[in-house]
Amino acid sequence: MPSVSNSIKASEVAVSVRGLGLTYTTSIERRPTIKARAKSLGRGTKHTRVIQALDNVNLDVEYGQVLGVIGSNGAGKSSMMRVIAGIIPPTRGRIEVFGSVSTLLALGVGFNPSMSGRDNVLLGGLAAGMTRDQIEDRFEEIADFSELGDAIDAPMRTYSSGMYSRLAFSVAATVRPDILIVDEALSTGDAKFKEKSLNRIKELRSDDRALIIVSHAMATLREICNDIAWLDKGVLVQRGEPNATIDAYQDFLQVKRSAASDEDV
Amino acid sequence: MSASIQTPSQVYVPFRAGLPPLIGYWKILWSRKTFIVEYSRSELRDKHFDSFFGQLWLILNPLLLSAVYFLLVVIIRGSSDSARYVHLTATLFLFYLISNSLTGGVKAVTGGQRLILNTAFPRIMLPISAVVIALFRFLPTIFVFLLIRTILGVPFSWQMFWAIPVLLIAIILSLGLAITISCINVYFRDIASFLPYLTRTILYLSPVLYESTSLSPKMLKFEILNPLFPILDSWSRVLVLGQAPETSSMLIALAWAVVIFLLGSYIFLSREREFAVRL
Numbered sequence: 001m002p003s004v005s006n007s008i009k010a011s012e013v014a015v016s017v018r019g020l021g022l023t024y025t026t027s028i029e030r031r032p033t034i035k036a037r038a039k040s041l042g043r044g045t046k047h048t049r050v051i052q053a054l055d056n057v058n059l060d061v062e063y064g065q066v067l068g069v070i071g072s073n074g075a076g077k078s079s080m081m082r083v084i085a086g087i088i089p090p091t092r093g094r095i096e097v098f099g100s101v102s103t104l105l106a107l108g109v110g111f112n113p114s115m116s117g118r119d120n121v122l123l124g125g126l127a128a129g130m131t132r133d134q135i136e137d138r139f140e141e142i143a144d145f146s147e148l149g150d151a152i153d154a155p156m157r158t159y160s161s162g163m164y165s166r167l168a169f170s171v172a173a174t175v176r177p178d179i180l181i182v183d184e185a186l187s188t189g190d191a192k193f194k195e196k197s198l199n200r201i202k203e204l205r206s207d208d209r210a211l212i213i214v215s216h217a218m219a220t221l222r223e224i225c226n227d228i229a230w231l232d233k234g235v236l237v238q239r240g241e242p243n244a245t246i247d248a249y250q251d252f253l254q255v256k257r258s259a260a261s262d263e264d265v
Numbered sequence: 266m267s268a269s270i271q272t273p274s275q276v277y278v279p280f281r282a283g284l285p286p287l288i289g290y291w292k293i294l295w296s297r298k299t300f301i302v303e304y305s306r307s308e309l310r311d312k313h314f315d316s317f318f319g320q321l322w323l324i325l326n327p328l329l330l331s332a333v334y335f336l337l338v339v340i341i342r343g344s345s346d347s348a349r350y351v352h353l354t355a356t357l358f359l360f361y362l363i364s365n366s367l368t369g370g371v372k373a374v375t376g377g378q379r380l381i382l383n384t385a386f387p388r389i390m391l392p393i394s395a396v397v398i399a400l401f402r403f404l405p406t407i408f409v410f411l412l413i414r415t416i417l418g419v420p421f422s423w424q425m426f427w428a429i430p431v432l433l434i435a436i437i438l439s440l441g442l443a444i445t446i447s448c449i450n451v452y453f454r455d456i457a458s459f460l461p462y463l464t465r466t467i468l469y470l471s472p473v474l475y476e477s478t479s480l481s482p483k484m485l486k487f488e489i490l491n492p493l494f495p496i497l498d499s500w501s502r503v504l505v506l507g508q509a510p511e512t513s514s515m516l517i518a519l520a521w522a523v524v525i526f527l528l529g530s531y532i533f534l535s536r537e538r539e540f541a542v543r544l
Contacts, residue, residue, distance in 0.1 A: 016273075024542040032543075033455040051542075085386035088541050089280045096273035111379035112307075119307045126300035127386045129293075 014179050014210035015061040021092030053079040054234045060171040064207040068225035069214045076234040077214045081181050099178030113157035138174050146170035173200045183214045284534050293386045305397040327406045347417040355504045356497045358472040363439050364401040364464045369395030370443025371450050371457045378544045390536040392447040396439045422507035431499050439523035445529030471497050492521035
């Protein structure tokens with residue numbers, strides 16, 4: 001597999017997260033309005049709340065590692081990925097990234113539902129800092145991999161959620177950055193595409209690339225990762241060998257390793 | 266071996282309130298200019314402005330608008346002439362550049378939610394794209410206006426080239442307004458519903474349906490508070506009368522545009538890192 005990275009050797013640090021804390025203020029209302037603000041002023045209630053998303057997380061990801069990130073909903077997994085990708089600035093701590101990150105997290109594709117898949121891929125790539133040539137060079141590969149066929153030129157609002165995530169994953173997997181972050185994209189799509197994306201992830205594993213995979217699909221993570229980080233309520237609970245960490249996580253959830261819980265959800 | 270001396274390609278540390286490093290920001294913004302062009306183009310294509318009837322509509326729409334407003338002027342005043350119609354079309358078309366920037370800008374950030382949540386890029390690209398779209402829609406109307414002007418037999422003059430600096434000031438103002446309102450809309454989503462009333466009020470306060478000369482001196486004194494007034498007044502003077510604009514109007518217009526642009530950009534840039542958690 002050709003690589004875009006320049007002379008980065010294995011066991012070198014790809015991402016270094018030191019003392020990461022993330023606190024942010026967000027509005028209680030889903031849609032903050034002047035009306036809601038006036039109401040909360042009149043009642044003397046608060047209109048914003050402070051969310052502690054991450055607390056003192058230390059994490060090193062080395063080249064050659066495939067790190068799975070697990071945790072319940074709201075544990076701070078996606079927040080941490082956004083901080084590593086530079087989308088949200090940290091409140092405390094320091095994040096150092098050595099190499100190119102896929103700043104295009106999987107779902108960045110398709111921000112404008114009335115445009116075609118093709119336009120959305122182009123725009124998402126341009127926004128992430130790629131040149132038009134770079135995107136057009138890879139477009140065939142993206143379209144092929146996604147197996148969308150003619151639908152690639154249809155508006156994205158006509159896509160099913162499966163088609164949507166297929167395109168998203170295809171973009172993320174084709175760009176081939178030094179550090180690839182895949183957020184929840186593995187657990188969607190039909191069985192055939194799931195198999196295919198799993199194989200692609202395996203292909204992408206190499207000594208000069210770091211993969212960070214956020215997923216609830218424990219069986220998949222056991223298979224492809226060589227390291228697991230378990231987050232709970234913004235705190236890094238455990239980090240280490242996949243089977244042991246996932247077992248501990250599942251014990252914590254008090255879920256027996258039944259077939260159902262081990263299946264991709 | 267080299268791990269210790271390796272320098273990170275990106276370092277993310279907590280930001281204090283205030284501006285990001287402006288030179289670095291500008292460099293990233295400039296490197297993403299293709300996005301702005303491509304985004305505007307696909308938005309226009311989405312509204313079918315690449316088809317024949319789409320482009321016809323771009324011309325027909327302002328023409329119909331000016332006809333409706335001209336009807337209003339004729340009814341209210343009881344009489345009218347071709348010079349007034351030329352003034353009306355000139356100022357109305359430029360007014361719509363500014364007002365389209367506002368209506369496009371208000372949803373620019375909130376509409377780009379998916380992109381903002383998943384991609385690191387200078388957020389200011391979104392309201393800038395809204396102004397570029399408004400500009401693309403404005404350009405055909407210049408030719409419509411020049412055609413109307415020729416048909417009605419209004420003489421041309423070299424002074425009309427003053428339109429270029431006036432247009433530049435209008436673009437700076439449009440950028441400032443779009444950037445400001447796109448940021449405000451993140452925190453107060455109902456601004457979008459107030460916007461039609463705001464633009465309508467500004468339209469009536471501006472010398473579009475009337476000439477600035479027909480205002481009483483008392484009213485004229487207050488018009489220094491309307492950022493659009495000196496721009497539209499100079500625009501009419503230059504394109505309808507074919508005279509050089511008054512220096513004082515140009516300076517007031519420039520001052521308003523620059524102040525709104527700088528203030529809006531300051532608010533936007535110091536807030537934009539927070540957008541991802543506010544959407």
